[in-house]
Amino acid sequence: MNIHQPRGDVSGRTLAIVEDLKGLEGPLLPILHEIQQEFGYVPQDCLPVIARELNLSRAEVYGVFSFYHDFREHPAGRHVLKLCRAEACQSMGGDQLAERAKRLLGIDFHETTPDGAVTLEPVYCLGLCSCAPSAMFDGEVHARVDADDLDALVAEARR
């Protein structure tokens, strides 16, 4: 489950995270990961703080942040369901699976159910092509997903 923290002391926490990690070689990605871990997403207020501390420009930090789809600008639902949309999974029925998931949840990709339970996202390859179609639910991978498996995942998320 994703952790939701109130947006209280964003800059204070960011500073602490940057302080912890800035000694690493190439600290920007680890810092962004840690921030996403901390807040469940990357509050945009963090970026200028990171930029200042690492002596980068705001643009550079934004460029890196926006390059990776996994860094989110807004909080996700309590659960995140990612369906692989890459070639192997598409050829093994990924399209139908995606349609089913959208219908079951009543949302499109990149959306969150109104009750805040699930965010649905496409992903391009989970590296499980040999057992396609695949999905990822709250960071856990699921292979050879069929309609029943999907229903079970959605039910789990809805709970």
Place this chain on the structure above:
Amino acid sequence: MSLIHEIDYGTPASRSETMVTLTIDGREVTVPEGTSIMRAAMDAGIEVPKLCASDMMDAFGSCRLCLVEIKGRNGMPASCTTPVAAGIEVSTQTPRLKDVRRGVMELYISDHPLDCLTCAANGDCELQDMAGAVGLRDVRYGYEGDNHVKARNNGEINAKWLPKDESNPYFTYDPAKCIVCSRCVRACEEVQGTFALTIGGRGFDSRVSAGMAEDFMASECVSCGACVQACPTATLTEKSVIEIGQPEHSVVTTCAYCGVGCSFKAEMRGEELVRMVPWKDGQANRGHSCVKGRFAYGYSTHKDRILNPMVREKISDPWREVTWEEAYAHVAAEFRRIQYQYGRESVGGITSSRCTNEETYLVQKLVRAGFGNNNVDTCARVCHSPTGYGLGQAFGTSAGTQNFDSVEFTDVAVIIGANPTDGHPVFGSRLKKRLREGAKLIVIDPRRTDIVRSPHVEAAYHLPLKPGTNVAILTSIAHVIVTEGLADEAFIRERCDWSEYEDWASFVAEPYHSPEATEAYTGVPADLVRGAARLFATGGNGAIYYGLGVTEHSQGSTTVMAIANLAMVTGNIGRPGVGVNPLRGQNNVQGSCDMGSFPHELPGYRHVSDDATRETFEKLWGVEISNEPGLRIPNMLDAAVDGTFKGIYIQGEDILQSDPDTKHVAAGLAAMECVVVHDLFLNETANYAHVFLPGSTFLEKDGTFTNAERRINRVRKVMTPKNGYADWEVTQKLAQAMGMNWNYRHPSEIMDEIAATTPSFALVSYDYLEKMGSVQWPCNEKHPEGSPIMHVDGFVRGKGKFIRTEYVATDERTGPRFPLLLTTGRILSQYNVGAQTRRTDNVVWHAEDRLEIHPHDAEQRGIRDGDWIRLASRAGETTLRSLITDRVAPGVVYTTFHHPTTQANVITTDFSDWATNCPEYKVTAVQVMPSNGPSDWQQDYDEQARQSRRIAGKLEAAE
């Protein structure tokens, strides 16, 4: 005349000395090792198609157009990222390459608007050129798919489309036309060093993003224009090009703002200036530019420009427009009357560091030959006169020792009392580039300026000294170098006077100069001083760059000498990458000093008491020249107040706003009987003038400027003077009216006279400058190609002179009434008194002067950010709004002096440098308190200025 097209070699030149020979399209080419195949091809005149490459930036390899085939190698490598190798055979055009390139272009064009005919870049679009070059005839993918081009796709809103960003006053960003080549992003990083741009997103979602997907104005953008210049399409376009259209001819000229002296191509349509584009062959700027030179030229056509001469009896009268002849006759009669009535010494002139060498030369000639005295001075009095004196004493010449290219070889740069990223932005960019390559930086400044820490640049040491303690800090650094045995003894024995060195060394070695001892009054922790001293002495090529934070003190000349001592004691003189480099404030400060603008010096820094020099000029001019030095600006004002100085001709300087202690300046001017102001606008000084002669801009005349590196650059006329005459013509007509037989037909004839009389300019002529592009003086028999670096084989004066530099605190001290220290400076977007930049869109960045104050001092006084505050010194008081920042230390406040309504110089005092009278602008004891609005003085001043700008028969000039 036609448009100057500069060759773009695609990638930067290699510095290697090893040469490599290869074959490109059957032609043998020899280039330095490390050169890209693309550049080698261009060297041989073979243009490889490209979109993302430019020789201002490193190769990137993203556009996939510049592919080539190499015999024996697989695939099609990008020619920009592939270095040459000996013996390879490269083909730039094969059937396979043509197919691939056409396919790539099809992809580009499938997501690009087809509005070429109405596009602002039509005729100047590399995408268009490449479509032609690859023979694009058809786009197989069509235009209907996903795109960034149309606001609506089949009636539905296209989320990928973004509207134009027109927030910057000078250029627009139209994302619909962007091909995401990253040239703008790389220009911002590699050329300018600001890092304000990035590519947001990835894949088809990739967009050029200013800051965090903000508009350009909200981002870190400094509006230098490098991105606009780099853009191969109409995505980033000057608004002037959108408005006017493409230029049809261009002329290379020199920027008239700061002392860097950048070369620009003035791109014209007829007599209309379309845009200024930095010239890559410009040896000062190498294709760099800043917001002022690149964009802020609108003042030249501003409605405030006065185009007709004007005269009035009393300064309380409205102005009366007269003919030029009446104006000249009036001035000549008045000056003759005054001299008859009050004596020969009762009139004088001020030359301008904004005008050309030729014009400056004429003004001092008018004073010396026409007025018959040496009462001539220049605005360098208030900025770099201590440089002239200090360096003259130590090295034997009054100028910086290096060229700007030298910074590319610097290992440790020391910046003292200068703010290059604001005051000298192009040098700032070039320095930042070197710092990103690993050079170290030491900053000595009371303020944490941007160069101390900004993206990818961080000073190894910042010594935030208390204003006024420069000499103490520099002597402390010398103490560390001498006592820790870091002096370069071999250099000193060879180049300097050893006994003077020994005397100086024993002086600085005194314990009271140690960092531990000086810490008490400089406020800089001793270990920082020691660290900085060690780094400078042992870090390789050490170069010192300094500005007005050094000179504008009561010990300005002493500080310059202390800097010279540091350079000599560490052996950092006489080769690339080292030296002592004054950053000159105005475009032609160097030139105006060279041209004999000082009351004690004839052109070429030769004292008026020197008989041989006087004789040269006396013979040529047919007059006798006084061997007594004349009055300096402050002396003229003092004499005016005393009633002995009555008339002055001021060319292109606004002494009322720029000189210290405004009230004293005003009193001096008010006491004179004939004040002649020769300027573009009714400036603040003109409020006290009796005659106004309209001036011309740098775009309207021929001449030369000499920049901070002693480089004599041509200024070329691109349009007819709006006022009818170039400034040199006005001075000449005035001289003629006074009975002088002057008949110069062109400024080149004035330069010929300068060359004939001044040894360091002996070989300079317009023909020679045309041939060389520019030269750095001395340019004579001994140095026919000029002198990029001085003192190479020994100091000009013979042996370098070490001079004791005893710290003497200024008389301006803080106390209970005035507990804070005020220091003043510049900001990037505005220039000097702002007469020009305030009349451009640059005001969007800096609409008013603000007082920077530390949060601690602000809180004590109950001041919030943006509050109106009263700033008072013992000289006067003014009001302005506060800016709370920790850039300044507690106890120090800072403001700029760009706006006449603030008049920071009402506050500054009449203390000045002991040797040269350069005013102590940088230290004033002040008090700061909340306020409700403008002070009485400001209100009176506004009213007086408004009254004084009335022109009879015209509506009040709008200001």
